[in-house]
Amino acid sequence: MTTDAGTDVFEEHRPVLLGVAYRMLGRVADAEDVVQEAWLRWSRADRSEVREPRAYLVRVTTRLAIDRLRQVKARGETYVGPWLPEPYVTDFGDRVPDTAERAVLADSVSLAVLIVLESLSPLERAVFVLREAFGYPYAEIAALLDRGEAAVRQLAGRARRHVDERRPRYEVDPVQRRDLTERFLAAAAGGDLEQLMSLLAPDVRLIGDSGGKAKAPLRILESADHVGRFLSGVAQKGLADATFHFLEVNGGPALLIRTAGAPDSVFQVDVLDGRIQAVYVIRNPDKLKVLADV
Template identity: 70%
Template sequence: MATDTATDVFEEHRPLLTGVAYRMLGRAADAEDTVQEAWLRWSAADRAEVLEPRAYLVRITTRLALDRLRKLRAQRETYVGPWLPEPVGPEFAGTVPDAGDRAVLAESVSFAVLVVLESLSPLERAVFVLREAFGFPYAEIARALDREPAAVRQLAARARRHVGERKPRYRADPEEQRELTERFLAAAAGADLGALLELLAPDARLVGDSGGRAKAPLRVMESAGKIARFLAAVAGELDGPAVEFVRREFNGAPAVLVLLDGRPDTVVSVDVTAEGRIACVYLVRNPEKLAAVTV
């Protein structure tokens, strides 16, 4: 039987490494650069000394992502307006063995959870990603981070509590989320204030990420009335045959890609309440974050 080459082994684990790096960094390009650097480390390593390639590769990728995350933190402090992760498709999800874990994996890559992860320390974020999203044992995470298992357990408990307090309590059925998203877009495109107010929860929030390069609120917008009026104003600017709405899946959930003159202009995703209304609207309009989105 032929022995797997270094490339074969790495490609087998690439989806996992990409999933870890993206959850750590929130940007596809940064995740891909991190995984590429991990490949260079792997190709130069004495692989005869590596007993567990998966654990070794995750350790390299996590440490590289931590270094990059610490550098990115300074940049994000000067980011114009709210920050949202770069929209990505299923290829950034990673891999897990069963359907139940896949649901957890999808939630861990959602806009809502990744926004909360931004408020964790880099180490807390690494522990949360490895433990909660991918189910790594505490001992393996401790080796990856060069920490004692007891310290890793404390980091995990703190991160889990923090995320649990801030992420949405209700996980909508994908079909329900898709249907609400499409109704919401139709109401927004038609500047239908009544329909928007009916769809939005009274305490709804809108998070718009433009990086200062497109029209979006520079602060998180709160209350259904303010959101409805803002969206009606935006609809007036986008009115015309050059606007197209395309069903897509981004970050593990149904979403809509808005095309303007055939080019990606906005990614829209929503969180849903248990009562079937929209709790939060996410608008990604920063052209840099839409550059890799394929039509």
């Protein structure tokens, strides 16, 4: 196999590898680092011995991501304020994904699910991602992770139960989510607290991620009153110089706010029964770098 052929094979599988690594790590930059390391290992490997390049590359990427997660946990890294994943653009262009495809995305890459995955062990997370997001059979996952199939099934069941118990319920209809986001923006920008409150579920939660590097709540806000008054206060401080752009992030519509031409914030909402159940606000400038050219 020539070097060019090896490059072509790797590039063919790069989207899958990046998808696995991002779902494992919740950080675009870390996922790209892992995929780059997988490329280095692929380039040094005796590829004549590799019968199934995709399986080989997914195995290497998954193991590297597990190692990265273990390193983070071993260092006991702390984060200032609530943590959210880096926004991951999932724009389909002119192609409209079907309901089943959106359900898979919501079940593996949505902000709500990735928050829950943070509480899984690295192995549980790997099994969940490979099984739920990419549909790998248990036997293949066992081979990828050098584990027995029975052990993998046990890990998968435990991870699935954990996610089902902890993730909030929400709807994945993009039209409804975008409509509520637009009404939410109009009410907040206009300082219309009454209209804003009518869009929020009584037990709505606002999770703001600044990493201590921008202004955002350092704890999760709960209840329509607290969330509504906070958002109204933000609007009153001025959004005159901001521009607003809708884009597809983590499988759902999101609002990108730019100030002075640079990404300032990403807003996304979860919806259930026509009310906003959760508001996600990503303001950490390190996490918004991935949207600089969007």
